Amino acid sequence: MVEPDLIQDSLPHNNYTDSDLGSNFKKLRITDNVRELQTVLRDKTTSRGDFIFYADRLIRLVVEEGLNQLPYRHCDVTTPTGHKYEGLSYQRGNCGVSIMRSGEAMEQGLRDCCRSIRIGKILIQKDEDTREAKVVYAKLPPDIDQRKVLLMYPIMNSGNTVIKAVQVLKDHYVKEDNIILLNLFVTPQAAKALVKRFPNMKVLTSEVHPVTPNHFGMKYFGTD
């Protein structure tokens, strides 16, 4: 967990150039409203009640934008007054997977947008001896290889945990381009590492910034 002191000043937030991250790396449209949500989540004086409420709002916006990355097909419907309306419908066959523990904070936001979506989870921990990230637990929908996967992890510093989790999904025969990573805050180096390692995975975040709010999971759940 690194929070470099100097980089922030030399690299003011929100003007990081994302151009070298490629077309599969997406950022939420940053409005004043989104900036306010980010501000509240960074402020150390925010109460836990407010933190959860504002986090849930930002998460829902990321989820809605994540759903927008899914494939849609044309679909004509008939209105109650008999008009034909040329609409869109997204193709069924999705699921969510949260990476414990902070990723679990995004589960309710996902349910708020996809009422009865299946939600799996993965727990990765560092081996105390080797310091290597190890998969301790994985609970996934049985037919996950047939599904688009909304992978949830709000804070990324090095990207190592997510890289391990994507590997778990691949071991379950999920195709890389079927994965959409939903994230709130990511460092430039984690963004680059992910994009380099999994160029066909979609990544959606709300902010690329050298300092990420690492207290997220602790503040959201109230446990250390």
Place this chain on the structure above:
Amino acid sequence: MVEPDLIQDSLPHNNYTDSDLGSNFKKLRITDNVRELQTVLRDKTTSRGDFIFYADRLIRLVVEEGLNQLPYRHCDVTTPTGHKYEGLSYQRGNCGVSIMRSGEAMEQGLRDCCRSIRIGKILIQKDEDTREAKVVYAKLPPDIDQRKVLLMYPIMNSGNTVIKAVQVLKDHYVKEDNIILLNLFVTPQAAKALVKRFPNMKVLTSEVHPVTPNHFGMKYFGTD
């Protein structure tokens, strides 16, 4: 309640030119995801449970975008690790006002984004003799003239009800440029009428289309 049969074909949805509606008239960014929400709300085969769920999602997106129309100010905060973060904070002093009955469907979405915002309401009905729109009931925050007002009404065909409601707000000394109208579906003629009548009011919608889903309130609440 008019739903012209022919216009829809000659004026396919979403390519209506909004340019003549001025800069205070805003449209939600239309993504595939938003198009899907609109499609479900128009489809006559949608169940009431789904209708409410999808309507709530679209309403939340409009509310979040509406909050983005409020004035924000710079605000430095300190992170738990002692960094200074240059953020934004919106200025307090808002309220919601729903126009009965369909506008009430937007109240919960507003609460989902602004936890304890004050919510007033206005009931306007046609006089059975004169056919004129009359204010039957109004319950507003006492200091509404000091507040930004998020006025809620999801479906506008002629704009007459909203025009009457804005007049009520003005009678309570609310300034026109303090009003942000939150809407889901509006006809071109209602959009024009509103913009012409109240050029300083902000209007936010998700779709300008000659045919609006007039069954909205009935389907949402299950009453005729």
Place this chain on the structure above:
Amino acid sequence: MVEPDLIQDSLPHNNYTDSDLGSNFKKLRITDNVRELQTVLRDKTTSRGDFIFYADRLIRLVVEEGLNQLPYRHCDVTTPTGHKYEGLSYQRGNCGVSIMRSGEAMEQGLRDCCRSIRIGKILIQKDEDTREAKVVYAKLPPDIDQRKVLLMYPIMNSGNTVIKAVQVLKDHYVKEDNIILLNLFVTPQAAKALVKRFPNMKVLTSEVHPVTPNHFGMKYFGTD
């Protein structure tokens, strides 16, 4: 709106004898937990955010108990492992009706327990000249005479508004014994007046007390 000063001391809360109110008058089981909810709702120092949160909890408990007053029928189901289970199922055909404005605070709690229940509403106001309660607005499910009606009104001082609303329901051919009034706080005189006037209507409350929190609607919605 009367809040007698002296009665409270001479008639400590919760030992009011309900025995003369008959078997259709029900009180929520009063636990320490419910007492705490009531306490927070009476405390003038409670913030609006907390007020809404605690009110919603008490409302949900009243709604769940209200649903328990509906008729159920036996219904055998089969479990995933093939066992037969002798269960209960309530008979469809309900709706909610809120009496404006405070009754509307109970709508979300009703939806939290009955996802897509139809919700009508009634607005009653005093005629400014005659001081008589008049029905200004009523929006009801079209087939309400075929339904059980969960009538919602949280605070009752005299009972006059509710008496008028029940009359509206009866004018729509709702049978008295199909009405279940959901209430939070009621004065003894209002309880007696209701029971006397509509002996076949069920009434469910959380507290009979000479002083009711009349600021309920104002605090919940933030409007006067």
Place this chain on the structure above:
Amino acid sequence: MVEPDLIQDSLPHNNYTDSDLGSNFKKLRITDNVRELQTVLRDKTTSRGDFIFYADRLIRLVVEEGLNQLPYRHCDVTTPTGHKYEGLSYQRGNCGVSIMRSGEAMEQGLRDCCRSIRIGKILIQKDEDTREAKVVYAKLPPDIDQRKVLLMYPIMNSGNTVIKAVQVLKDHYVKEDNIILLNLFVTPQAAKALVKRFPNMKVLTSEVHPVTPNHFGMKYFGTD
């Protein structure tokens, strides 16, 4: 996962005698409404959307009853009209702990009743070689030894997982009589095992029945 075929008939549900389970073993008051919730959760034809909705309702009722097991103290408050009201207030210092995975289904219900309660979690898995239950993961509030703990686990067949989890709590210096186990369905043998092992822990359930809906976690989350 044992579901005995014969016991059910010889021991019809809900007339299991709980008397030998002692005073710390509590059952939710079983109303027709609760019976309906239980029926929907057992029925194999229930859709996932309905399953989640009905489970959330039953969970909230168990949580509210669980909160009622906490210690309360008298607390006088002043009403907005200046009356003194003798109320109750529960003593701060609680937290929730869910036992993965099914226990996590109860987290949202807990939040619905205690907005910003801290929620820890424990993961216990069988060692593949020794078949012994092992603690794989535990994330708990740092000061948990100072708190009442609402331990969440909806389905108990043998009680072994919960026994292991309680041991984890005790290893963190939580006192047995500070633990309230929140459960939905428990077998008689698990109930007896728990009560015998931890006589000072409170146990709250909605049903003691030899057959428990073991598909609970899978149906709630949609993963196997």
